[in-house]
Each structure stands twice: as structure tokens, then as C-alpha cells.
Amino acid sequence: MPERQPDLLKEQAPGPRLAIVAEALFLANLMVAPGIAFVAMFVLWRRHRAHPDPLVRNHLEQTVFASLWGGAFLVGMSLVIFLLGGFESPAAWVLAILYFVCFHATLILLGVIGLNRAILAQRWRYPLIGPELEE
Amino acid sequence: MKYKTQAVAMPYFIAAIALFVGQIIFGMIMGLQYVVGDFLFPEIPFNVARMVHTNLLIVWLLFGFMGAAYYLVPEEAETELYSPKLALALFWIFLAAGALTILGYLFVPYATLAAATGNDILATMGREFLEQPLPTKIGIVVVALAFLFNITMTMLKGRKTVISIVLLLGLWGLAIFFLFAFYNPSNLVKDKFYWWWVVHLWVEGVWELIMAALLAFVLIKVTGVDREVIEKWLYVIITLALVTGIIGTGHHYFWIGTPAYWQWLGSIFSALEPIPFFAMTVFAFNMVNRRRREHPNKAAVLWALGTGVMAFLGAGVWGFLHTLAPVNYFTHGSQITAAHGHMAFYGAYVMVVITIISYAMPIMRGRAANSERAQVVEMWSFWIMTISMVFITLFLTAAGILQVWLQRVADTPMPFMMAQDQVQLFYWMRQWAGVTFFIGLVTYLVSFFIKGETKPAMEYKPATA
Ligand code: HEM
Ligand code: HEM
Ligand SMILES: [Fe+2]
Numbered sequence: 001m002p003e004r005q006p007d008l009l010k011e012q013a014p015g016p017r018l019a020i021v022a023e024a025l026f027l028a029n030l031m032v033a034p035g036i037a038f039v040a041m042f043v044l045w046r047r048h049r050a051h052p053d054p055l056v057r058n059h060l061e062q063t064v065f066a067s068l069w070g071g072a073f074l075v076g077m078s079l080v081i082f083l084l085g086g087f088e089s090p091a092a093w094v095l096a097i098l099y100f101v102c103f104h105a106t107l108i109l110l111g112v113i114g115l116n117r118a119i120l121a122q123r124w125r126y127p128l129i130g131p132e133l134e135e
Numbered sequence: 136m137k138y139k140t141q142a143v144a145m146p147y148f149i150a151a152i153a154l155f156v157g158q159i160i161f162g163m164i165m166g167l168q169y170v171v172g173d174f175l176f177p178e179i180p181f182n183v184a185r186m187v188h189t190n191l192l193i194v195w196l197l198f199g200f201m202g203a204a205y206y207l208v209p210e211e212a213e214t215e216l217y218s219p220k221l222a223l224a225l226f227w228i229f230l231a232a233g234a235l236t237i238l239g240y241l242f243v244p245y246a247t248l249a250a251a252t253g254n255d256i257l258a259t260m261g262r263e264f265l266e267q268p269l270p271t272k273i274g275i276v277v278v279a280l281a282f283l284f285n286i287t288m289t290m291l292k293g294r295k296t297v298i299s300i301v302l303l304l305g306l307w308g309l310a311i312f313f314l315f316a317f318y319n320p321s322n323l324v325k326d327k328f329y330w331w332w333v334v335h336l337w338v339e340g341v342w343e344l345i346m347a348a349l350l351a352f353v354l355i356k357v358t359g360v361d362r363e364v365i366e367k368w369l370y371v372i373i374t375l376a377l378v379t380g381i382i383g384t385g386h387h388y389f390w391i392g393t394p395a396y397w398q399w400l401g402s403i404f405s406a407l408e409p410i411p412f413f414a415m416t417v418f419a420f421n422m423v424n425r426r427r428r429e430h431p432n433k434a435a436v437l438w439a440l441g442t443g444v445m446a447f448l449g450a451g452v453w454g455f456l457h458t459l460a461p462v463n464y465f466t467h468g469s470q471i472t473a474a475h476g477h478m479a480f481y482g483a484y485v486m487v488v489i490t491i492i493s494y495a496m497p498i499m500r501g502r503a504a505n506s507e508r509a510q511v512v513e514m515w516s517f518w519i520m521t522i523s524m525v526f527i528t529l530f531l532t533a534a535g536i537l538q539v540w541l542q543r544v545a546d547t548p549m550p551f552m553m554a555q556d557q558v559q560l561f562y563w564m565r566q567w568a569g570v571t572f573f574i575g576l577v578t579y580l581v582s583f584f585i586k587g588e589t590k591p592a593m594e595y596k597p598a599t600a
Contacts, residue, residue, distance in 0.1 A: 008425035010361045031413070090540040094533050101532075105452045109416070109444065116420045 006121055015121040018048055019059035023115040026063040030108050038067055054134065059118050066114075066126035070107045073129070074100065136498055136592065138209040140216035145499050146226050147202025148492045152580070154195035154233070155485075159573050161188040166566040170559055179241070186240050186266050192480065193264065194233045199488030200345055201229075201282055204306060206495045207352050208286045212293025217285050225278050225285075232274040236267055258319055262330055265316045272316055279310040297366040298355075301373055302348035308341030324392035331387045338479070339383060339408060339450075343376040346446070346487045347415060350439060353494045354419065357436050358426035368418045375411035383408045386458045390467060398460040405458045409451030412483070419443030431590060432497065432504035434513040438490040441521055445482025453478050453528065465543050470558075471535030478528040481520075489579075496583075498592045506587025513582035519575030526568040534561035 006014030013020065022044060028037035045060045078096045085092025110126055117124035125133050136142065165184045168174045175184075209216045216222060239248050245260075252268035254260045259269055267275070283306060290299050315332040351365050385401025419440050430436060453475040457466040466472070493513065497505045504510065542554040549557070 009359055009427065010364065012364055012367065031409075090537055093540060094536045097536055098529060098532060101452060101456060105448055108413075108447075108452075112413075112417050112420055115417060116424050119421060120424055122424075 008120055013119045015118045016053050016056050018044065018051065018053075018056045019118040020115070022056075022059045022063045023111065023118040026067060027108065027111040027115060029067055030104065030111060038071075041067065055118075055121060055123065058123050058133065059114070062114065062124060062126055062130045066107075066110075066130045069129035070126075074103050074107070077103070137213075138215050140219040140222075141206045141209050141495075142499055143216065143219050143222040143226070144202040144206035144495060146223070147198050147205065148496060150226070150230055151195045151198040151202060151488060152492070154191050154198065156576060156580070157237075158188055158191035158195060159569075159576055161191065163566070163569050163573060166562070166569045169562045170566060183240055183245070187237055189264055190240070190266065191237065196484050196488060198229070199484075199492070200306065200309075201225075203345075203349055203488065203491045203495075204282075204286050204302060206491070206499075207302060207349070208289050208299050209293075211296045211299040211352070212290050214289060214293035217288035217292065221281060221285050225281055228274065229278045232271055232278075236271045239268065240266070257317065259317055262319070262326070264334055265330070267316075275313065276310070279313065283307060283310060296362070297369055298348050298351050301344050301351075301369055304373075305341045305344030305346075305348060308344065309337060312336045312341060327391045328388070328393060331384055335384045335387055336381070338484070339380040339405075340377065342484060343380065343411060344373050346442075346483055347372045347376070349487050349491050350415060350419060350442060353435060353439050353490055354422040356494060357430040357432060357439065358422045359428075359430075360422050360425050364425075365422065368414070368421075372411050372414045372418065375407075375414055379404055379407040379410060386460075386463065389460050389463055402458065402460045406455060408458070409447070409455050412447045412451040416443040416447040430504075432494060432510070434505070434510045434517070435490060435494040437514055437517055438486060438493045441517060442482065442486040442490050445478065445486055445521060445524075447482075448525075449475065449478030449480070449482035449528070453532075465539050466535065469535045469538050470531045471539070474528045474531035474535055477531065478524060481524045486521075497589075501592055502589035503592050504589065505582070506585065506589050508587040509582050509585035512578060512585055516575050516579035516582060519578055520572055521575075523568045523572035523575055527565055527572065530561045530565040530568060534558040534565070537561070 008014070022041060025037045025041040025044070029035070029041065041060075041063055045064045048056060048060060051057050051060070078100050081092055081096040081099065085095070114124045114126065123133060125131075161184050164175060164179060165181060165188060168176075168181050168184065205216060205222055239252075243251070245266075248268055249255075249260045252260075252270055254269060257269055259272055260266055265272075283303075286306070287303060290303060312333050315329045318329050320326055320329070347369055351369050354360070355362060355365055381404075382400055383405035385397040386405035388397035388401055420443065423436060423440055457463050457471050457475065497503065505513065537558050538554050541549045541557055542551060
């Protein structure tokens with residue numbers, strides 16, 4: 001934890017740049033640039049995972065693993081629904097679309113919290129899909 | 136309250152809430168007519184109930200916006216309202232015009248109403264959301280201009296903050312785009328083309344500015360975050376809203392006879408429209424996470440955060456769901472549209488109006504915040520209404536997907552009414568969710584009458600680190 005306590009009422013973004021970028025890429029992967037943003041995030045993590053700042057390590061690790069698990073559940077469950085129901089089943093379409101939209105939106109909202117934690121120099125763990133915190 | 140003329144907001148807020156109740160009652164009537172076809176026939180036909188439901192919604196949101204402006208602008212400008220008398224007179228005029236119009240819908244056949252109110256002089260009636268008779272439409276313009284004059288003069292004689300400038304831009308835009316309600320070319324394509332200049336450019340354009348300004352105002356008050364921090368966000372949000380939303384109008388020009396390039400323009404720009412709503416979600420969480428001390432009005436903080444989340448879900452997520460031309464080709468005008476319309480209107484504009492009411496009303500009643508008990512009840516109403524609306528949306532979405540499948544995708548497509556029969560179950564579930572919503576609304580009303588220990592109103596001073 002950094003020694004200095006930022007003044008959150010005045011400073012725009014006291015958090016470490018790399019942590020903010022990681023969380024922004026997590027969101028970009030879900031919205032504007034799926035895949036590409038993940039690759040960028042992965043490269044960033046490979047380069048900086050031994051970064052001296054624990055906040056940077058925290059957010060890089062969380063975003064990479066939460067993306068992997070989240071993506072697996074998002075696509076995996078949808079496929080399972082279609083495999084069980086078949087592409088010709090209207091019930092499968094109803095379930096798959098509702099599942100996909102709701103789960104995807106949940107990931108985005110968690111990403112919003114993660115991004116804000118990074119901006120405000122705080123730690124963050126994605127519930128269930130994020131690895132346990134250090135210490 | 137810092138300035139005593141801010142109190143003119145009170146009648147506006149009360150009228151808004153009363154009309155909100157009316158809106159939901161007509162929603163439940165229609166929801167029941169969906170499953171029990173001849174319910175209240177011929178007293179209240181579906182098309183009349185629909186008109187009342189949607190027009191009450193728009194009118195009470197306008198009451199909410201005006202009340203919000205009367206409360207916010209003097210405080211931001213640090214001066215009394217230019218003319219509180221004018222504000223009060225406009226309140227009664229607007230209320231009388233609104234009530235007369237609704238009574239007209241209910242008790243006079245629409246064609247007779249049109250003939251009696253000069254629709255043959257200038258034909259503006261008969262279009263969804265813009266059904267108002269000519270005198271009402273003119274009344275709306277007059278009230279809007281006098282209102283804008285009043286708050287613009289207030290701002291000009293006082294401090295000009297980014298928040299009040301953004302709010303005024305939004306409100307001026309609202310009035311200007313309403314003028315297209317008077318333009319009704321006989322060519323059906325052109326008619327629809329300009330109709331969206333009111334409907335779309337309101338909710339996905341200028342109203343977003345109003346929403347951002349109101350959110351920013353309440354967030355400054357309840358968190359104590361520096362103005363400079365919040366203003367940077369406002370610039371980003373309104374730029375994003377205008378850049379995406381204006382050309383995004385094209386997502387309504389896919390199949391109405393407009394040139395084919397709109398399928399590209401509309402798809403691309405409207406696909407980016409969720410971004411400003413997303414920015415507001417981040418903004419709301421960001422500000423609330425910064426605060427050092429709990430503001431006594433926890434309910435207002437909850438409504439502000441809820442607005443950030445629900446507006447993104449309703450407008451952003453459910454909007455994107457059907458905004459790309461190849462998808463909209465199948466979903467156009469289905470229950471998916473209704474699902475989106477409900478969650479977006481509720482999440483963005485209903486909730487932002489309740490946010491400002493939740494913040495300002497206790498102060499106008501002489502206390503910093505309502506008693507603990509009253510706030511608990513208010514927060515219950517938040518959860519009941521919000522969760523019910525989520526379910527209304529989910530059920531309508533399910534109904535919509537099935538409808539699209541049966542009626543438009545299947546090898547042997549079903550006729551409209553046969554497909555409707557197949558999704559009755561979801562309409563019943565929507566109806567129960569609607570009744571629950573109403574219970575939430577009653578809970579909200581009750582919260583205003585719960586007494587308890589309160590602190591006197593005073594400026595909230597954030598603790599220093
Ligand atoms: C708070 C903001 C919004 C509100 C209140 C809102 C409300 C509505 C309503 C009421 C309709 C139905 C209009 C009709 O009667 O035909 C509609 C249609 C539509 N909206 Fe929104 N909307 C919002 C934002 C968005 C956004 C951001 C998008 C895109 C990402 C979007 C995409 C659409 C589309 C594509 C349609 C046409 C559906 C069809 O073809 O039937 N909306 N919206
Ligand atoms: C704050 C809450 C509500 C809001 C903001 C709202 C808003 C709207 C809007 C914008 C429309 C027009 C939709 C379109 O053009 O696609 C509409 C139509 C409708 N609403 Fe609501 N509504 C609310 C609550 C309810 C409730 C509680 C019910 C019923 C249980 C309900 C039932 C209906 C029905 C049946 C329609 C007509 C749909 C059609 O034409 O097929 N609404 N509402
Ligand atoms: Fe639109």
C-alpha cells in the first residue's frame with residue numbers, strides 16, 4: 001500500500017496508471033474491442049506482473065483472470081444452452097439471449113467498480129471469477 | 136434551502152409524483168387488457184389507456200425537470216429566482232392544460248377532440264407521444280418559453296456554473312426540438328423522419344444533458360467532491376452524448392423509406408450511444424466512492440447510484456440489443472422495443488427525477504434529510520420499484536424473443552395475433568411485476584408521511600482528510 005493517502009475530494013485520478021489501463025482494457029474487451037483488448041491486457045500483465053506497486057499487480061492479475069473465467073462462463077453457458085436445446089428451439093434462444101445479456105451486463109458493472117477502485121488507488125477483487133488477493 | 140425562492144420547486148415535485156401514480160394505474164389497466172382483452176371495454180379502450188399512460192409519463196417528467204431547474208438554478212447561480220410568481224403561475228397553467236388534455240382523451244372520442252381543437256387548421260395529432268390537441272401543444276411551447284426565460288434570467292444575473300449551463304442547454308434543446316411536433320408533412324416517410332427529431336433527439340440527445348446535470352448537482356451535494364473533478368466528467372459525458380446521439384437517430388431510419396445509407400450510419404453511431412450512459416455509471420460510482428463521510432441522506436445517494444446503473448442497463452444494454460440494422464430487421468416494433476422503452480425511461484429519467492426529489496424535498500421541508508425510518512421505507516420503495524422494473528423488462532424481452540421467432544423467423548411464420556396467444560404467460564408475469572411496481576410506488580408515497588427524528592437543514596460540509 002502506498003504511504004501517501006490521496007485526497008479523493010480533489011485529485012482526479014490518484015491511482016497508478018497501469019492499474020487504470022488494465023481495468024479500462026477489461027471493459028474495452030467487454031464492449032468496444034473484444035479480443036484485441038484482451039491481448040493488450042495479457043501482454044501488459046506478462047510484462048508487469050512483478051511490478052513493485054502491489055496495486056498494479058492486483059489490478060493486472062484480477063483483470064486477466066476475471067476476463068478468462070468470465071469469458072469462459074459467458075460463452076460456455078450460452079453454448080451449453082444451445083447444445084441442450086438446439087438452435088431450432090425457441091426456448092433455447094430465449095434462455096441463451098437473456099443469460100448472455102444479463103451475465104455480460106454484470107461483468108461490465110463489476111468492471112465499472114474495478115475501474116473506479118483503480119482510479120481511486122484502491123484494491124479490488126472480482127467476486128468469484130477473480131483470484132484471491134495477495135497476503 | 137439557500138434561497139427561499141427555490142421553494143417553488145415543491146408544487147412541481149408534488150404534481151410530478153401524483154401524475155406518476157396515474158401513469159402506473161393506466162399501465163396496469165393496459166397490462167390487464169393484454170391478457171383479458173375486453174377488460175373495461177368500451178369505457179377505456181386500449182389505445183386511449185396507452186395515450187394516457189405515455190402522455191402522463193412525459194408530462195410528469197417535464198414537471199420533474201422544471202421543478203429540478205427551479206431548485207437547482209438559484210442555488211448554482213447564488214441568487215434568488217428571477218420571478219417566483221411567474222414560476223407559480225406557469226405551474227397552474229401547465230397543470231390545468233395537462234389535466235384538461237387527459238380528461239379530453241378519456242371522455243371525448245379522439246376524432247371529435249381533433250375536430251373541436253383545430254386539428255383541421257394545423258394537423259399535428261394522431262402520432263405516438265405527440266397526440267396532444269393543438270391548444271395543448273401551443274400551451275406547452277408557451278409554458279416552456281416562459282420557464283426558460285425565468286431560469287435563464289436567473290442564471291444571467293448570478294454565477295454561471297458548468298452544471299447550470301449544461302442543464303440550460305438541455306432544457307433549451309428540449310423546447311426547440313418540441314417545435315418539430317408542429318411539423319407534420321403529409322408524406323408518411325417525412326412525417327416519421329421528423330417525428331423522431333422530437334422523440335429520439337429528446338431521450339438520446341438533449342435529455343441526457345439534463346440528466347447529467349441533475350446527477351452532477353446531487354453528487355456534488357452528497358459527496359462533497361470538488362466541482363473541478365465533476366465538471367471534467369460533465370464535459371466528457373455531454374460530448375459523447377451529442378456525438379453519438381445526433382447521427383444515432385439513424386437507427387430509426389432503417390425501414391421507413393429513407394435512403395439505405397442510414398442502415399450504416401444508424402448502426403455505427405447508435406452502437407456507440409451506450410458510451411455516454413456508461414460514462415454516467417462510472418461517474419456516479421466514482422463520485423460516491425470518493426466521499427469521506429456518509430451524507431445524512433442515504434436514500435438520495437442510493438437513487439443517484441441506481442440511476443447510473445439502470446440507465447446504462449435500459450438505454451445502453453437493452454438499446455444496443457436491437458440497434459444494429461441486421462438485428463433490428465427482425466426485432467423492429469416487437470415486445471423487445473417495449474422492454475427497452477420501459478427500462479430506459481425508468482432507469483434514466485424516472486430515476487433521475489426521483490433522485491433530485493429525494494435530495495431536495497427534505498431540505499424544502501426544513502431538514503437536512505428525512506428521518507432514519509422514513510429513509511428506510513424510501514429505500515424499500517427503491518428496491519421494489521427497481522426490481523419490478525427489471526422483471527417487467529425480462530418478461531417483455533422473453534415475450535419479444537418468442538414473438539420474433541414465431542412471427543418472423545420460423546419457416547411457417549405465424550400471424551401476429553396467433554403469436555400473441557403463444558406468449559400470454561409472459562404477459563401475465565409482466566402484469567404481476569407491474570402490480571408489484573405499483574406496491575413499490577405506494578411504499579414511496581408512504582415514505583413522505585413517516586415522521587421521526589431529523590436534523591435541521593444546513594449546508595453539508597465534507598470532513599477534510
Ligand atoms: C434513456 C434513453 C432512452 C430512452 C428513454 C429510450 C426509449 C425508447 C422508446 C420508448 C422506444 C420506442 C419508440 C416507439 O414507440 O417506437 C425506443 C426505440 C428504440 N431505441 Fe431507445 N431509448 C433510449 C436510448 C436508446 C439507446 C442508447 C439506444 C441504442 C443503443 C436505443 C435504441 C433504440 C432502438 C434501435 C429503437 C427502435 C426499436 C424498433 O425498431 O422498434 N435507445 N427507445
Ligand atoms: C415507471 C414505470 C413505467 C414507465 C417509464 C413506462 C413507460 C412506457 C412507455 C415509454 C411505453 C411506450 C412503449 C413503446 O412505445 O414501445 C409504455 C407502454 C406500455 N406500458 Fe408502460 N411504463 C411504466 C410502467 C408500466 C407498468 C407498471 C405497466 C403494466 C403492468 C405498463 C404497461 C404498459 C403497456 C401494456 C404498454 C403498451 C405496450 C404496447 O403498446 O403494446 N407500464 N410504457
Ligand atoms: Fe433512438
